[in-house]
Amino acid sequence: MSHPHEPVGEWWRDQVAALHRWGRLVLRDEEDSVHQMRVTVRRMRSVLATYRPFLDPEQTEPLRDELKWLGALLGDVRDAEVLRKRIRRWAAEHGPAPSGVDALRAALAERQAVGRARLLPELDGERYRTLVAALAATDGFPWSDGAPGRKGLRKRVRKSWRRLESAVEAAECAADPGERRLQLHEARKKAKRTRYAAESLREVFGKDAERLADATRSIQSTLGDLNDSVVTIRAIEELPERDDTLLQLLHTEMTAADDAEERFAPVWKKAKRSKVRGWLDQPTGKSK
Incomplete structure (x- = not known):
């Protein structure tokens, strides 16, 4: 049965679709894909927390836990990526990067590479596929008894x-x-x-x-x-x-x-x- 606040459900379905789409693009190493996927995860975790009193905890608490796990994996990559871009812009304005900046950029590149090495197998693994399937199965925002x-x-x-x-x-x-x-x-x-x-x-x-x-x-x-x-x-x-x-x-x-x-x-x-x-x-x- 439809509900007058079904647009919230439409918003949620959009986020589920976006998560799946960005996940594929991360595996292809597309520009900005890690950032966009991380933002999508944050949106979903955030609204699940905001509307928590209206949700069935048996259904949504596992989703929150798994989104937190995924967000942490993405964060390890994205944080290093942001710093590398920031320092690259600074170095471009100040000429060739001297040894000190080179050392910092190398450390960040290593951090990003390690993060990607952890992230990519997970995005191609069973745990992530199970999460996406569980999110899709909600078929709209997972209210426990209809939208408030x-x-x-x-x-x-x-x-x-x-x-x-x-x-x-x-x-x-x-x-x-x-x-x-x-x-x-x-x-x-x-x-x-x-x-x-x-x-x-x-x-x-x-x-x-x-x-x-x-x-x-x-x-x-x-x-x-x-x-x-x-x-x-x-x-x-x-x-x-x-x-x-x-x-x-x-x-x-x-x-x-x-x-x-x-x-x-x-x-x-x-x-x-x-x-x-x-x-x-x-x-x-x-x-x-």
């Missing part, structure tokens, strides 16, 4: 938003710069969850969900820039030796991290506007 109403759906997104608010508040209250960045990293994760929930509800809440998705995407992007710099800084600091060029790269990334933090404040201010998030507190039936 608008009020229930809005409540789950509101809870994700409030977790994001709490993470940002914790960052703003942090006295230590390192603690502030840890809290901003948490805020980034909360922004992603809110974004993916809003995206899944575009056909239910229309422009309201679109505005929230756009705002949280901007938060995710800005804090993603911060995270990329922080991870690059950590990779440089883990090297046993650092020459002048590596120290120059380190300084560049530290400056970029500071810049991303500064850019976050206006992005967050814009996201907090009533036009963006006010609909989350509306009584049922009042959303435009």
Whole structure:
């Protein structure tokens, strides 16, 4: 029997199809395929967590566990890939890479190769095929007793938003710069969850969900820039030796991290506007 919130099911079917498609492209080593597959996994894990009270745990908890396993495999490859591209761009702007940068790039290339060596057999293996089959078998979003109403759906997104608010508040209250960045990293994760929930509800809440998705995407992007710099800084600091060029790269990334933090404040201010998030507190039936 159809349900008025079947569009959520359509969104889910799109993600299942995308996962299968990107998996094939990863095996063919297509450009950006690891990134896109990882994003798809994150979307699916995120919405399963957001709507967890409305789902049958016997069916969905194993799916969450297996998606977490797959996401970790993809992350090992993608994280090294991101850093390699970032350092390649920097090296192109500063001439031929001297020995220190070469050493860092070689370490990252090795990390990426090891990750791919673990990932590819799994994507061609029984565990992954079983996961894809289980996801496809849900035939729409796996509600336990039919999709909840608008009020229930809005409540789950509101809870994700409030977790994001709490993470940002914790960052703003942090006295230590390192603690502030840890809290901003948490805020980034909360922004992603809110974004993916809003995206899944575009056909239910229309422009309201679109505005929230756009705002949280901007938060995710800005804090993603911060995270990329922080991870690059950590990779440089883990090297046993650092020459002048590596120290120059380190300084560049530290400056970029500071810049991303500064850019976050206006992005967050814009996201907090009533036009963006006010609909989350509306009584049922009042959303435009």
